[in-house]
């Protein structure tokens with residue numbers, strides 16, 4: 234059982250030195266595959282899809298995003314399908330800092346959170362003072378949640394203290410806003426590194442750990458999600474602190490979302506299946522979830538053209 238060696242980590246309020254056990258790659262992939270084949274009853278599927286919407290960060294992170302596009306997305310976040318009764322609102326919308334004021338204005342009074350990718354997303358390699366200023370500015374504009382990217386350059390070079398200190402500084406810059414730390418697991422190279430990065434981010438103060446930016450070829454995968462969920466479980470066991478899990482990148486269909494819900498329930502328990510502890514970040518998932526709900530309710534498929542664009 235190896236320890237992350239972060240000088241002074243014991244001084245982090247509420248923190249402790251956290252052990253990092255090596256990951257059994259074969260066993261992890263086998264467990265993730267087995268969880269993915271669990272059959273779910275129709276009534277449970279409807280409940281799972283309702284939960285997937287309530288835990289969704291409806292996202293647009295394109296260079297061509299406009300206030301008009303964000304306003305339309307916010308309307309969909311509040312009422313995902315005005316034609317169907319009983320469809321909940323999503324948990325949050327996620328936008329670039331530039332568009333936070335638009336989202337805040339559009340969502341006023343709805344209870345839907347505004348999340349923003351601050352800190353020179355998606356590389357997260359701008360000067361630290363620039364990254365921290367961007368975080369403060371997004372929060373000042375009304376962001377409730379900030380998604381930053383782990384400094385993989387420092388982490389992969391073994392400069393754990395630097396990566397840790399940057400997350401801790403970002404947490405401080407967030408003030409009242411919640412901090413999500415994107416590990417960009419597709420670039421970390423091994424499950425051991427995913428587990429180490431998860432532990433480091435949690436120890437540094439992350440409120441959520443998140444798989445991916447959605448900007449590289451490898452996004453959230455079931456084994457990676459399982460690896461992070463197990464790290465969260467072990468961190469909670471060792472420190473008493475419950476950190477949330479956000480799965481993001483390439484989650485496009487309802488089946489993926491209920492498979493991930495099963496994985497989280499089986500690993501972390503039902504108490505993690507709330508928007509406070511679980512999120513799915515997605516730009517193109519909501520319509521498939523709505524289509525599956527309509528199909529399960531009526532027995533027939535609707536056409537994609539019956540829904541507004543995600």
Ligand SMILES: O=C[C@H](O)COP(=O)(O)O
Pocket residue numbers: 292294327445446447448452481482483484514515516517
């Ligand atoms: O944080 C969320 C991701 O950027 C969304 O990725 P996606 O566009 O593949 O759904």
